[in-house]
Amino acid sequence: MRAGRDDDADVIVVGAGPAGTSTAHWCASAGLDVLLLEKASFPRDKVCGDGLTPRAVGELARMGVATQEEDGWIRNEGLRVVAGGRSWELAWPDIVSYPGYGMARSRMTLDHRLAQHAQASGAKLLERTKVTAPLLDERTGRVVGVEAQPLDARGRADGVTTTYRAPVVVAADGVSSRFATALGITRRDDRPLGTAVRTYFRTQTAAGTTTRHEDPWMESHLELWDGAPGASNLLPGYGWIFALGDGTTNVGLGAVSSTPAKQSAAGNDYRALLETWVRNTPDEWGFRPENQVGPIRGAALPMGFNRGPLYRDGALLVGDAAGMVSPFNGEGIAYGLQAGRVAADAIAQARTRASDDAREATLTTYADRMRADLGGYYTLGRWFVQLIEHPQIMRACVKYGLPRPVVMRFVLKLLSDCYEPRGGDWVDRVIAGLTRVVPAA
Structure with missing residues (x-):
């Protein structure tokens, strides 16, 4: 995957949402030349709840994103659950792995802030640039770049199609992921x-x-x-x-x-x-x-890794493009940020390998690491969705489960994905154990 003289970058990232900007930031921080392509122009809106769990806040901290209140961030203490005519205020778990608070910020400004952060790290951002197709090597079929169309302020074609080349392309273009679809990587119909x-x-x-x-x-x-x-x-x-x-x-x-x-x-x-x-x-x-x-x-x-494989022939899928939304709570930002970090590490490590086979094997570790960390949790989430589809089960959970403090502790950690993966209290150990023993498909 070593960049050649004709390449425009070491890595091209398609889409500048949280997953794409995280990938771009981490790749640029590792010294790679990064081209980040976004079809809209910032600031731009995105449908979302705008909430950030402690897991997401932890990823922002790793990236070095400033989250002071005076910069437009608001902290929250936990989750207020309302059901059955009652409410319970559940503080975020106090654990080592994640901070003890969440945050909120509209995607209109969050995504813009993350794109600016990626640029400050060294990534080159091209807005109003719509990727129309992958560029494939005629001999091997490997992804070696993209075809991209410049757009005007109204999103209409404005200029000639341009070819951008790189040895690795990261698809971060959202739930529809036209880039992945063009490669024949389609959505699974057995996922929530x-x-x-x-x-x-x-x-x-x-x-x-x-x-x-x-x-x-x-x-x-x-x-x-x-x-x-x-x-x-x-x-x-x-x-x-x-x-x-x-x-x-x-x-x-x-x-x-x-x-x-x-x-x-x-x-x-x-x-x-x-x-x-x-x-x-x-x-x-x-x-x-x-x-x-x-x-x-x-x-x-x-949800639940609904598109895969996560890596194939020079293309990595991150965030919504790979279906990295939790079936438990609809949270996707934390996993998109995490995926960008893990993908960038695999890409940077692959550059140090001396043979094509070794580089390919290193890129494949991205999918292995993401499934090892999230696969079991997502499987539990799929089973959870199958249960709550039955109204009688949902009613029983609300009536008999929520009033019990120990159940609420378990539910908060499980639904928010804020538990200690190793160690912690007995609730952490139960959840971590379950994620390890269920199939990580």
């Missing part, structure tokens, strides 16, 4: 698929100022009803209220099905469900149409 919809509300209202925008707890509502006439059905998913500290609050809901086919069969109108839910919130929260900022937007959540 989630849907998230969200909007924003100002907390400065006609009736005064609410404090929802500076709530120190990320709030999760575990009971979502489909709004059907008569007896409504309990949906597998949750609603969220995440304070952003800037006078606005991210309000949304996510639902998950064990397979894409089951989600399609459900046929739920999630935008209408969100409208119904916020309409029934207390007036003092200010979640009313006159305070809404922007429309309700939705996105698919690819």
